[in-house]
Amino acid sequence: MRIREPKIEDEKTILEIYDEYINSEPIPGIDTFEGVRDFEKLDKMGFEEWLMYLEKNKHKENLPAEYSTQTFYLVENDEGEIVGAICLRWEEVPALMTHGGLIGYSIRPKSRGRGYANEMLRLGLLEYKTKNKKTERLLITCKDFNIPSAKVIENNGGVYENSCEHNGFKYLRYWISLH
Numbered sequence: 001m002r003i004r005e006p007k008i009e010d011e012k013t014i015l016e017i018y019d020e021y022i023n024s025e026p027i028p029g030i031d032t033f034e035g036v037r038d039f040e041k042l043d044k045m046g047f048e049e050w051l052m053y054l055e056k057n058k059h060k061e062n063l064p065a066e067y068s069t070q071t072f073y074l075v076e077n078d079e080g081e082i083v084g085a086i087c088l089r090w091e092e093v094p095a096l097m098t099h100g101g102l103i104g105y106s107i108r109p110k111s112r113g114r115g116y117a118n119e120m121l122r123l124g125l126l127e128y129k130t131k132n133k134k135t136e137r138l139l140i141t142c143k144d145f146n147i148p149s150a151k152v153i154e155n156n157g158g159v160y161e162n163s164c165e166h167n168g169f170k171y172l173r174y175w176i177s178l179h
Contacts, residue, residue, distance in 0.1 A: 008047075082108070
């Protein structure tokens with residue numbers, strides 16, 4: 001598997017993934033785009049505008065003070081099929097350091113249950129470590145009932161610290177060492 005940023009040639013596949021999310025069976029307590037919110041913007045933007053939006057989010061001067069810069073990556077399996085996305089958030093802003101976490105990820109509905117999430121998070125952590133050498137550990141969270149996500153975090157070295165409440169949900173807070 002590998003992670004990479006989206007490009008214009010991905011338009012057809014990304015729009016198919018968007019439709020897949022929209023038409024998938026809802027998981028109780030988890031909204032359609034949880035983990036990687038950037039896909040939801042496709043309902044209001046053309047694809048090229050969406051790519052510019054992703055680029056804008058990589059630069060602090062384009063964002064409100066309470067937002068973190070972030071990089072959105074697609075995740076390809078060994079056959080080159082896009083199986084999900086991962087978002088790396090580069091600053092420790094208050095919302096991320098309570099319930100949001102510095103990494104969000106999502107497996108597209110048709111690719112779930114195949115073990116991709118463990119490898120995707122591992123690759124995301126390697127990318128984070130490579131591009132943000134000053135961070136020694138990072139916070140990652142999931143809702144308390146999202147047992148598969150909690151297992152993925154734990155499988156990647158996540159150490160449970162505590163839980164917090166936000167908007168009626170309980171979030172599990174894990175720290176992962178990057179060294």
